[in-house]
Amino acid sequence: MILLLGASGYIGEAFAKELQARKEDFLSLSRRQVNYTRFDVLLDFLRSKKPEFVINSAGYTGKPNVDACELAKADTLAGNSLLPQTIADACAALNIPWGHVSSGCIFSGAKIIENESTRVEKDMTRPELRALVEKSPEKIRGFTETDTPNFSFRDLPCSFYSGSKALGEEAIAGVGQSYIWRLRIPFDEFDNARNYLSKVQRYAKVYDNVNSISQRYDFARAALDLWERRAPFGIYNVTNQGFVTTRQVIELIKKHLRPAKKFEFWQSDEEFYKVAAKTPRSNCVMDVSKLLATGVKMRPVGEALEDSLKNWKPE
Amino acid sequence: MILLLGASGYIGEAFAKELQARKEDFLSLSRRQVNYTRFDVLLDFLRSKKPEFVINSAGYTGKPNVDACELAKADTLAGNSLLPQTIADACAALNIPWGHVSSGCIFSGAKIIENESTRVEKDMTRPELRALVEKSPEKIRGFTETDTPNFSFRDLPCSFYSGSKALGEEAIAGVGQSYIWRLRIPFDEFDNARNYLSKVQRYAKVYDNVNSISQRYDFARAALDLWERRAPFGIYNVTNQGFVTTRQVIELIKKHLRPAKKFEFWQSDEEFYKVAAKTPRSNCVMDVSKLLATGVKMRPVGEALEDSLKNWKPE
Numbered sequence: 001m002i003l004l005l006g007a008s009g010y011i012g013e014a015f016a017k018e019l020q021a022r023k024e025d026f027l028s029l030s031r032r033q034v035n036y037t038r039f040d041v042l043l044d045f046l047r048s049k050k051p052e053f054v055i056n057s058a059g060y061t062g063k064p065n066v067d068a069c070e071l072a073k074a075d076t077l078a079g080n081s082l083l084p085q086t087i088a089d090a091c092a093a094l095n096i097p098w099g100h101v102s103s104g105c106i107f108s109g110a111k112i113i114e115n116e117s118t119r120v121e122k123d124m125t126r127p128e129l130r131a132l133v134e135k136s137p138e139k140i141r142g143f144t145e146t147d148t149p150n151f152s153f154r155d156l157p158c159s160f161y162s163g164s165k166a167l168g169e170e171a172i173a174g175v176g177q178s179y180i181w182r183l184r185i186p187f188d189e190f191d192n193a194r195n196y197l198s199k200v201q202r203y204a205k206v207y208d209n210v211n212s213i214s215q216r217y218d219f220a221r222a223a224l225d226l227w228e229r230r231a232p233f234g235i236y237n238v239t240n241q242g243f244v245t246t247r248q249v250i251e252l253i254k255k256h257l258r259p260a261k262k263f264e265f266w267q268s269d270e271e272f273y274k275v276a277a278k279t280p281r282s283n284c285v286m287d288v289s290k291l292l293a294t295g296v297k298m299r300p301v302g303e304a305l306e307d308s309l310k311n312w313k314p315e
Numbered sequence: 316m317i318l319l320l321g322a323s324g325y326i327g328e329a330f331a332k333e334l335q336a337r338k339e340d341f342l343s344l345s346r347r348q349v350n351y352t353r354f355d356v357l358l359d360f361l362r363s364k365k366p367e368f369v370i371n372s373a374g375y376t377g378k379p380n381v382d383a384c385e386l387a388k389a390d391t392l393a394g395n396s397l398l399p400q401t402i403a404d405a406c407a408a409l410n411i412p413w414g415h416v417s418s419g420c421i422f423s424g425a426k427i428i429e430n431e432s433t434r435v436e437k438d439m440t441r442p443e444l445r446a447l448v449e450k451s452p453e454k455i456r457g458f459t460e461t462d463t464p465n466f467s468f469r470d471l472p473c474s475f476y477s478g479s480k481a482l483g484e485e486a487i488a489g490v491g492q493s494y495i496w497r498l499r500i501p502f503d504e505f506d507n508a509r510n511y512l513s514k515v516q517r518y519a520k521v522y523d524n525v526n527s528i529s530q531r532y533d534f535a536r537a538a539l540d541l542w543e544r545r546a547p548f549g550i551y552n553v554t555n556q557g558f559v560t561t562r563q564v565i566e567l568i569k570k571h572l573r574p575a576k577k578f579e580f581w582q583s584d585e586e587f588y589k590v591a592a593k594t595p596r597s598n599c600v601m602d603v604s605k606l607l608a609t610g611v612k613m614r615p616v617g618e619a620l621e622d623s624l625k626n627w628k629p630e
Contacts, residue, residue: 039404039490073468074482077396082486085397089354089404153388167389171397175354 006058321373407491
């Protein structure tokens with residue numbers, strides 16, 4: 001039996017649906033049923049149910065966005081740092097393998113290849129870099145699983161949310177047997193406040209940046225595939241292949257959904273952070289070579305976006 | 316056997332000395348010998364050594380003061396929030412009782428009794444309150460173990476250090492069997508960079524405030540007494556009885572040590588925070604009724620201060 005924690009959340013839903021589709025024997029557990037944030041409660045539960053695998057998709061994301069985490073620091077740390085450690089400890093005590101939904105947002109920027117040397121650019125909004133993204137995308141590389149997070153409490157400034165997620169990875173690193181699945185900006189065809197494609201359509205103004213992103217069901221599928229294949233435990237970036245600019249996403253939205261709305265962009269980073277955002281945002285490119293090398297499939301980001309927009313289901 | 320974690324620290328030293336004095340069978344463990352911050356390493360160690368009690372005096376305090384924690388957020392959280400949870404989890408898995416050195420710095424201010432009603436004052440530097448402290452000390456009450464911390468990530472602003480300590484208490488609350496011993500501003504007769512009486516003598520200017528404080532060996536003794544008496548597990552404020560102003564401490568230093576130095580004070584909170592401090596400081600009064608009700612003895616703060624200064628050992 002597979003135990004799914006956080007099944008009512010946006011990513012937990014995708015896991016539940018995918019597990020159902022696979023006819024897996026699984027149990028969704030909510031905090032209201034069993035307070036799995038308490039170590040001894042979780043340990044007793046695991047002892048009695050003996051799951052073969054545990055999935056943690058619970059976490060604290062902040063509503064409507066990560067700015068909310070700056071005001072809810074204790075809940076943010078409890079959900080994203082302490083809870084993963086509690087689960088890691090309980091699973092390690094009973095030798096149960098498990099997987100944790102982490103986030104690529106512990107990185108900022110991308111790696112740029114020039115003259116055979118690689119440099120890291122943390123801020124991809126400068127005009128010359130934006131030109132590079134559009135004209136020479138082959139020079140852009142994503143962060144790999146061996147790169148050290150550069151948007152964390154160890155590499156300030158960062159958002160409190162990103163700091164808490166990076167600390168969560170540290171808290172479970174090397175404890176027992178675990179997958180760390182790094183998600184980035186989930187989306188799919190179902191209009192929803194958590195869906196990136198819905199958010200982009202609803203912003204008063206759009207912050208143009210470059211990102212790797214994760215189709216929600218592609219993410220859950222790939223995460224489960226890693227376990228089914230018994231891929232080595234450890235960290236995996238789990239995004240669609242490649243990256244996309246917000247401007248490119250909007251072009252696709254216009255093409256497929258023909259919205260009446262005219263999209264406006266923030267003129268600069270300065271304007272965005274002055275008017276709309278309280279805490280720095282992570283925008284980053286992730287490398288999924290490690291995931292693909294295990295044989296797990298991931299669609300290119302363009303294909304996943306086209307598919308979601310072709311099948312768009314308004315709320 | 317009693318296992319002592321963090322024995323090389325300022326408070327760990329006091330526990331080690333007190334355990335020796337009591338001829339207790341105890342083992343001091345350093346992170347270099349066994350990395351007890353990793354759950355499975357600690358669990359294996361506890362399984363093989365089977366201590367009857369574990370003491371955690373390890374933590375991250377920031378050097379030379381808590382401002383350093385603002386720049387070392389990951390280490391601060393790892394040392395003060397994640398580590399206590401790791402120990403709580405490992406001890407709970409094996410039913411081992413333990414004690415954790417927490418801090419009263421998760422509170423700010425004091426409770427003031429006026430006309431039979433009690434109000435909380437978070438900032439005790441206002442002139443009318445300072446007058447109350449000197450003239451009507453009987454109207455000042457400390458925070459008890461049932462009061463909710465008011466200087467934490469749930470009650471901003473707070474220092475990152477205080478936030479991490481409050482979160483550490485949350486992380487272990489209700490898990491297994493533990494004492495939470497709240498220390499405040501340690502001091503004793505040995506001149507040392509961590510000793511409050513040394514600090515006060517070395518500050519360029521002194522920040523006058525009101526605090527409950529803990530003589531270091533009184534603290535270790537009381538903490539061990541709680542365990543020896545098998546007092547109920549839970550939170551205990553462990554400071555000397557009463558409170559003292561920095562000005563009163565300086566009068567005692569002058570009386571006993573006759574320093575050549577002339578003491579200067581910051582004129583106001585504003586000046587102190589503008590010039591000397593980056594993050595808000597906790598200054599608070601703690602109530603030790605719960606500790607005393609168990610039968611454990613604690614000297615009044617004046618007696619402990621006089622004793623330390625009479626026996627002062629310059630570095």
